[in-house]
Amino acid sequence: xxxxxxxxxxxxxxxxxxxxxxxxxxxxxxxxxxxxxxxxxxxxxxxxxxxxxxxxxxxxxxxxxxxxxxxxxxxxxxxxxxxxxxxxxxxxxxxxxxxxxxxxxxxxxxxxxxxxxxxxxxxxxxxxxxxxxxxxxxxxxxxxxxxxxxxxxxxxxxxxxxxxxxxxxxxxxxxxxxxxxxxxxxxxxxxxxxxxxxxxxxxxxxxxxxxxxxxxxxxxxxxxxxxxxxxxxxxxxxxxxxxxxxxxxxxxxxxxxxxxxxxxxxxxxxxxxxxxxxxxxxxxxxxxxxxxxxxxxxxxxxxxxxxxxxxxxxxxxxxxxxxxxxxxxxxxxxxxxxxxxxxxxxxxxxxxxxxxxxxxxxxxxxxxxxxxxxxxxxxxxxxx
Amino acid sequence: xxxxxxxxxxxxxxxxxxxxxxxxxxxxxxxxxxxxxxxxxxxxxxxxxxxxxxxxxxxxxxxxxxxxxxxxxxxxxxxxxxxxxxxxxxxx
Numbered sequence: 151x152x153x154x155x156x157x158x159x160x161x162x163x164x165x166x167x168x169x170x171x172x173x174x175x176x177x178x179x180x181x182x183x184x185x186x187x188x189x190x191x192x193x194x195x196x197x198x199x200x201x202x203x204x205x206x207x208x209x210x211x212x213x214x215x216x217x218x219x220x221x222x223x224x225x226x227x228x229x230x231x232x233x234x235x236x237x238x239x240x241x242x243x244x245x246x247x248x249x250x251x252x253x254x255x256x257x258x259x260x261x262x263x264x265x266x267x268x269x270x271x272x273x274x275x276x277x278x279x280x281x282x283x284x285x286x287x288x289x290x291x292x293x294x295x296x297x298x299x300x301x302x303x304x305x306x307x308x309x310x311x312x313x314x315x316x317x318x319x320x321x322x323x324x325x326x327x328x329x330x331x332x333x334x335x336x337x338x339x340x341x342x343x344x345x346x347x348x349x350x351x352x353x354x355x356x357x358x359x360x361x362x363x364x365x366x367x368x369x370x371x372x373x374x375x376x377x378x379x380x381x382x383x384x385x386x387x388x389x390x391x392x393x394x395x396x397x398x399x400x401x402x403x404x405x406x407x408x409x410x411x412x413x414x415x416x417x418x419x420x421x422x423x424x425x426x427x428x429x430x431x432x433x434x435x436x437x438x439x440x441x442x443x444x445x446x447x448x449x450x451x452x453x454x455x456x457x458x459x460x461x462x463x464x465x466x467x468x469x470x471x472x473x474x475x476x477x478x479x480x481x482x483x484x485x486x487x488x489x490x491x492x493x494x495x496x497x498x499x500x501x502x503x504x505x506x507x508x509x510x511x512x513x514x515x516x517x518x519x520x521x522x523x524x525x526x527x528x529x530x531x532x533x534x
Numbered sequence: 535x536x537x538x539x540x541x542x543x544x545x546x547x548x549x550x551x552x553x554x555x556x557x558x559x560x561x562x563x564x565x566x567x568x569x570x571x572x573x574x575x576x577x578x579x580x581x582x583x584x585x586x587x588x589x590x591x592x593x594x595x596x597x598x599x600x601x602x603x604x605x606x607x608x609x610x611x612x613x614x615x616x617x618x619x620x621x622x623x624x625x626x
Binding site for chain 1: 579584
């Protein structure tokens, strides 16, 4: 990997956005929350796709108006809806992500959507359950499997069977496209681990050294890990942050060994969670939202006392941030796509809960305010 | 040969809201698969929500030919058969 490490962001001030909008994907449809540059009041709108399970909705940052939403209902097959007018009208994909006939595999749902590289307008990637990677070259209207991954000779070994994986089905997620190089990509799987491609997806290699896999007989594995969420650090695609089933990790390329950054978490809280959310402008800052991973894995806020944790030093230390959140008897979870940041200089941080509340902070997590309640179980939030 | 097909409410958005539609099948001995192909031609996108990419009926979809449940898309359709597609109510 002969890639030059990028300089960390210098703290250059960004132009203050005039508005922010949250796309809220839920088990029963898609909602939006919108605000102005002050971020004091929010207006809820929706639902769209009422009754559909919307796993993820995403804006195309290249044109600022194309939205994709990954949806299915309890009865019907999975599909992708597209809007080219910022969500006013939607049209279903002509060819949604699906395996080749005769392969024996069936897409249960599309879980993750990632816009392609800035130099490739119209390119999108989708990760599905069971684990597979799909690509669209026409803005999400037609999708094809990425053969380099889906038909890779090692894929079965990497993924295990389609019946393996998380309780809601094994997932391919955290599809990352290096902003400096369209051919350089990462993806992660629950379970399976993190993988890298240097040739636009034609071939993939495991990238899991240093990551724990305590649930395996041999914890020092090449693959088979359970990354819950992997993200680029702000402005530095040579730094990856990972929230894993077995801890918190950071990788600074060209290194290939992940560093454990969970040691600074209080033992009473632990280091298990779903989301990993880097700051939009500071590569040393990121947020997590721990959950209870003890005993039978209740997957709720430890002790019923929800809190985000923030690092300002690349994961050496973590600070609890719970002002404004319920102090007790709050038994919800924040899923891996359900926490995000906006692009303001003082980052707004947002998360959605399995009990249908959206919480936001406009002071980088120092204090939280409930922005919406009584929504369905929230799967994903994106700030656009 | 033409067949009347009852469409369940979750699929009516593909058929301009119609609860029942008529589909013509060209083969002299049409199968359920031929009927679903005709349905797709008339209302693009609907078949993938009924059948998966391996050509099997999705788990919560049932098809009745006259009064009998049929899960085999190779099954023949009798002349004048009435076909009912049902999205089984389940889950929460």
